[in-house]
Amino acid sequence: MASVTIRDVRKAFGNVQIIHGVDIDIADGEFVVLVGPSGCGKSTLLRMLAGLENISAGEILIGDRVVNHVPPKERDIAMVFQNYALYPHMTVADNMAFSMSLRNAPKAEIKERVDKAAKILGLEKLLERYPKQLSGGQRQRVAMGRAIVRDPQVFLFDEPLSNLDAKLRVQMRTEIKELHQRLRTTTVYVTHDQIEAMTMADKIVVMHDGIVEQMGAPLELYDRPENLFVAGFIGSPAMNFIRGKLGPGGFMADGGFHLPVGAAPAGSDGKPVVYGLRPEHIRIDSAGVPAEVVVLEPTGSETQVVLRAGGQDIIAVFRERLTAKPGEMIPISPSLPIAHLFDAETGKRLVA
Amino acid sequence: MTDAALPLPRRAPIREATAWDRLKTNRNWLGFWFMVPAAAFLILFLAYPLGLGVWLSFTDTRIGRPGEFIGIENYEWVLGDSKFQDAVFNTLFYTTIASIAKFAIGLYLAILLNHHLPFKAMIRAIVLIPFIVPTVLSAIAFWWIFDPTFSIVSWTLKEMGWRTTNINFLGDTWNARWSVIFANVWRGVPFIAITLLAGLQTVPPSLYEAATLDGATRWQMFRYITYPLLTPIIAVVMTFSVLFTFTDFQLIKVLTNGGPAGATELMATMSYNTAILGGKIGEGAAVSTAMIPFLLGAIMISWFGLQRRKWQQGED
Numbered sequence: 001m002a003s004v005t006i007r008d009v010r011k012a013f014g015n016v017q018i019i020h021g022v023d024i025d026i027a028d029g030e031f032v033v034l035v036g037p038s039g040c041g042k043s044t045l046l047r048m049l050a051g052l053e054n055i056s057a058g059e060i061l062i063g064d065r066v067v068n069h070v071p072p073k074e075r076d077i078a079m080v081f082q083n084y085a086l087y088p089h090m091t092v093a094d095n096m097a098f099s100m101s102l103r104n105a106p107k108a109e110i111k112e113r114v115d116k117a118a119k120i121l122g123l124e125k126l127l128e129r130y131p132k133q134l135s136g137g138q139r140q141r142v143a144m145g146r147a148i149v150r151d152p153q154v155f156l157f158d159e160p161l162s163n164l165d166a167k168l169r170v171q172m173r174t175e176i177k178e179l180h181q182r183l184r185t186t187t188v189y190v191t192h193d194q195i196e197a198m199t200m201a202d203k204i205v206v207m208h209d210g211i212v213e214q215m216g217a218p219l220e221l222y223d224r225p226e227n228l229f230v231a232g233f234i235g236s237p238a239m240n241f242i243r244g245k246l247g248p249g250g251f252m253a254d255g256g257f258h259l260p261v262g263a264a265p266a267g268s269d270g271k272p273v274v275y276g277l278r279p280e281h282i283r284i285d286s287a288g289v290p291a292e293v294v295v296l297e298p299t300g301s302e303t304q305v306v307l308r309a310g311g312q313d314i315i316a317v318f319r320e321r322l323t324a325k326p327g328e329m330i331p332i333s334p335s336l337p338i339a340h341l342f343d344a345e346t347g348k349r350l351v352a
Numbered sequence: 353m354t355d356a357a358l359p360l361p362r363r364a365p366i367r368e369a370t371a372w373d374r375l376k377t378n379r380n381w382l383g384f385w386f387m388v389p390a391a392a393f394l395i396l397f398l399a400y401p402l403g404l405g406v407w408l409s410f411t412d413t414r415i416g417r418p419g420e421f422i423g424i425e426n427y428e429w430v431l432g433d434s435k436f437q438d439a440v441f442n443t444l445f446y447t448t449i450a451s452i453a454k455f456a457i458g459l460y461l462a463i464l465l466n467h468h469l470p471f472k473a474m475i476r477a478i479v480l481i482p483f484i485v486p487t488v489l490s491a492i493a494f495w496w497i498f499d500p501t502f503s504i505v506s507w508t509l510k511e512m513g514w515r516t517t518n519i520n521f522l523g524d525t526w527n528a529r530w531s532v533i534f535a536n537v538w539r540g541v542p543f544i545a546i547t548l549l550a551g552l553q554t555v556p557p558s559l560y561e562a563a564t565l566d567g568a569t570r571w572q573m574f575r576y577i578t579y580p581l582l583t584p585i586i587a588v589v590m591t592f593s594v595l596f597t598f599t600d601f602q603l604i605k606v607l608t609n610g611g612p613a614g615a616t617e618l619m620a621t622m623s624y625n626t627a628i629l630g631g632k633i634g635e636g637a638a639v640s641t642a643m644i645p646f647l648l649g650a651i652m653i654s655w656f657g658l659q660r661r662k663w664q665q666g667e668d
Contacts, residue, residue, distance in 0.1 A: 052561050073567030085558035089580040098576070099566035146562075 002063035002076075002153040002186060003028045004049065009058035011044055011210075019045060019210045021058065026203070029184045031177075035197040036207035036233070042190045043158055045207070049188060050079050050156050062153055078147035079156040083163060084139045086131040086146075093118075093127040096145045117148040120179070137168045144179070155180075157189040161196065173199060194234050198222070206230050228347035231276050231340060237304065240314045242275040243344065251275050251339065255310015257289040262338040265350045273350065276340030279304070282316040288333030293324045307332065409637035419634055426638035436639060438614055439622040443646075445529065446618060447597045450536045454593055455586075457537065458544030463574075465545065466552045476546075483542035491606035494535040498522050498607065522608050525615040532616050535603055540596070544589055551585035552578065591654040595647060619643050 004026040011019040019041040026032045034042040047053040049060055051072030059066050067075050086095050093114055094101075100110045118124045121141045131139055140160060147155055157176070161169045177200050180187055191197055197204045198218045206213045206221065206229070214221055214230045225231035231239045244253035246269055251259040259275055291307035291314060298304075303322045307314045307330070316332065324330050341350040375381050409426055413419030430436045465476055482490060497504055498521035506518040521531045555578060563573050601620040604610060610617035610625060617625075619639055627636020 050565060052564065072565050077565070079562070079565050081558050081562060083556065083558055085556065085562035087559060087562075087577060098563075098568075102567050102572060102576075146566075150566075 003030075003061075004154060004186060004188065005059075005061040006045070006049070007059040007061070009045070009048065009060060010056045011041065011048060011053065012056045017056075017210065019048075019056075022207075022210075022212050024205055024212065024215065026186060026188065029186055031180050031187045031189065031200060031202045032205060033189045033191060033197040033201035033203070034205045034207055035191055035194055036213075038192055039209075040207040041210040042192075042207050046079075046156055046158055046188060046190045049154075050077055051075050076153040077156055078150045078152040078154075079158065080140075080143045080147055080160045082159040084131075084143040084160075086139060086142055088131050091128050091130055092123060092134070092142050092145075095131070095142055096149045098146070099150050113149050113151070114145075117145045120148060120182070121145050136164050137172060140164065140172055141175075144176070148179075148183070153186065155185050155187040157187065159191055160189075161191070162193075169196075176200065195236060198234065204234075206233060208233075224349070225276070225340065226349050228274060228276075228342050231342065231349075235278055237279045237315050237317065239340070240277045240279065241342075242277060242312060242314070244273065244275060246271050246273050246341070251341075253310050253312070255312050257310050259289065259334060259339065261341065262336075265341065272344040274342040274344050274347075276342060277314070277334055278340075279315045279317040281334055281336045282314070282318075282332050283335040284318070284330055285333040286331055288331040290329045291332050293326050293328050293330060296322065296324070296326065298322075405637050406641050408633055409641040411634050413633040413637075415628075415631040415633060422634070426634050427642070430635060430638045430642065435614055435617070436622065436642075439617045439619050439639070440642075442529070442614075442616060443598060443618045443620075443643075446533060446536070446600070446616075447594060450533045450540065450597050451590065451594050453533070453537045454540040454544050454597075455590060458541050459548055461541065461545035462548035462552055463578075465549050476549075479545055480542050482539050483546075487539065487602040488606055490539055491535065491603045494531075494538075494603075495607055498531050523612050525612065528608055528612055528616050532604055532607055535607060536597060536600060539603070540593060544593060547589045548582065548585060551582050555581050587654050587657075591651060594650045594654075598647060598650065599643065 004024075006022055006024040006026075008021045008023055009019060010017060010021055022041075022045060024032070034045060036042050044053060048055050049062075051067070051070065055068050059068060061067065062075055062077070087098065090098065096114045096117055097110045100113065114127070115124070118127055121144060123138070123141055123145055126134060126138060126142075131142065134142065140163075143160070160176070161172050164172060173196060176189075180200075189196075189200065201218055203216065204218055204221055205215045208229050213233075214226045218234075221230060221234050225234060225239075228241065232241070242251075242253050242255075242259070244251055244255075244259075246252075246261070246265075248269060249258060250261045251273070253259065253275070259277075261275075289309050291309035293305060294308050294313065295306040296303060297306075298321070301319075303318045303320075305316045305318065305322065305324075307316055309332075314332075342348065343350055408419075410421055410423060411419035412422045412425070461479060465472070465479065469475060496502065500518055500520055500523055503518060503521060505521075506515070509515040509519070510517075520527060522528045559577055559581075560573055563577055568576065599620050600618060601624065604616055604618055604621045605624070608616045610621045619642065623636045623640040623643075625636075626639060627633045630636070
């Protein structure tokens with residue numbers, strides 16, 4: 001096992017720079033998720049770590065060794081691909097053993113390691129099957145088995161769950177997390193799904209347009225997003241952004257209603273700001289802002305409501321069942337004492 | 353609903369489905385009719401001539417004289433004929449060497465073209481040229497290249513000082529054999545190269561990336577990934593290649609017409625020369641019918657040896 005250090009790494013394809021200097025420190029045994037919308041450079045960064053792409057500038061260290069010019073097979077990493085990349089003409093056992101048989105490892109050792117990996121993943125009965133004869137989840141597991149057999153310093157996952165259906169995705173998410181808790185191998189995991197990131201990561205790295213927007217523990221990102229992008233990206237349904245100004249009486253929305261602000265940042269009176277309000281942090285409060293119910297979406301465990309206040313749509317999620325009908329007015333107010341406030345121009349979080 | 357008040361039309365009683373009704377909705381019956389045009393074409397232009405050829409081989413037909421059934425007399429004569437034995441040897445030699453060469457060069461070209469080369473599209477188009485030129489035209493070009501007096505190859509070698517005399521390409525037994533094989537390979541390589549290239553492009557790039565991480569060298573990637581994944585296409589393309597080479601006629605006809613002294617006489621040209629030029633239709637038909645077991649053998653080898661592997665099939 002090893003730590004991974006990414007120092008001011010840049011990547012350019014021709015004249016187009018797509019990663020603009022990224023610094024990430026990954027501790028030994030940590031589960032780090034790179035998350036961001038497609039095209040943000042997260043997969044490219046992972047492939048640079050794997051050695052499948054050149055590093056245009058900066059340094060990547062695995063352990064304390066700079067690997068910029070180390071060929072992939074000597075980096076001691078294993079990767080799980082989005083489409084699994086299983087060799088279709090080899091059985092499950094041969095797929096898992098391929099890296100070892102290339103190194104001419106003794107047969108007995110190969111068998112021992114393959115059997116061990118198969119046991120961890122519950123693949124014992126499938127060892128003689130071909131990939132075509134497996135379900136999506138089983139293929140996914142074989143791809144992980146291939147990585148486990150190599151017993152690498154670092155596991156790399158490139159959107160491994162995006163080819164699975166929703167139910168299986170949740171199940172495999174748990175399995176991967178459990179696997180990590182058991183093996184404690186340093187893991188770098190790329191996904192565009194913030195739920196995967198939130199549920200699995202020790203540390204989330206939110207990327208956008210080739211830069212790191214914010215890095216931290218999942219709940220830290222949820223509780224204190226540093227900018228509008230992270231605020232909007234983490235959490236589902238996404239945070240409501242209400243434009244307005246800060247005044248002596250708190251926050252005055254452009255739509256003409258007031259919202260309380262725990263502690264206003266000093267000297268920010270009259271400044272245009274964005275008030276971030278998570279859907280789950282809205283409660284019904286008779287003294288609150290009247291909002292019109294537009295659409296009601298009950299999911300059973302909770303009710304998602306699209307509200308309109310001051311000409312702006314606000315999405316709210318209530319744990320309790322709502323009897324309101326579309327067109328009715330309900331009074332709402334934020335349930336948290338401290339509001340997320342962002343500078344309307346820079347998008348940066350305003351700190352009181 | 354506005355039409356709710358309208359009186360319901362009286363329905364005709366449901367009658368029993370007749371045989372014709374069943375036939376009209378039968379998909380197999382419809383399928384049969386879709387197949388008829390193609391089947392008629394194949395029967396008229398392939399099955400009928402083949403059957404006629406086999407029948408003729410059991411008769412003593414001459415040009416201008418309908419023959420009578422004479423049993424296997426033609427075969428007895430043909431099998432005892434040393435010219436026929438030579439033709440069989442020539443055909444097997446020609447087919448084996450040319451097919452192996454075409455496969456090796458075709459695979460090499462396909463792998464080369466699968467990489468990122470400058471002017472890739474243009475190079476791919478150029479590779480196809482030998483394939484699109486009519487065989488007779490390219491045969492005539494080779495005829496000039498192999499000409500005993502005006503050969504450009506002999507001329508070049510002499511200019512460079514490596515030889516003092518012309519090479520007798522088509523006048524010497526072994527020279528002639530290698531020359532026609534060379535021309536056949538030149539013509540046949542593009543088909544194999546382009547087909548294998550199409551096959552190479554179906555191999556997902558992520559397999560090579562996975563193999564890179566697994567520590568495979570380029571040769572190991574070819575040996576353990578590219579080659580096994582290509583075997584189904586290799587089987588098909590090589591079956592076709594062997595069949596076409598075995599039955600080759602045009603190139604030989606133009607280049608050597610079987611000469612010198614039968615050194616390049618193949619079964620196809622011998623059949624033509626015996627039946628059409630020699631007028632002995634029965635014997636000629638026997639020669640071409642004798643090709644059928646060889647061709648069937650080649651098909652069987654590819655059928656049993658290279659049929660769909662287990663890994664290609666889905667869940668059972």
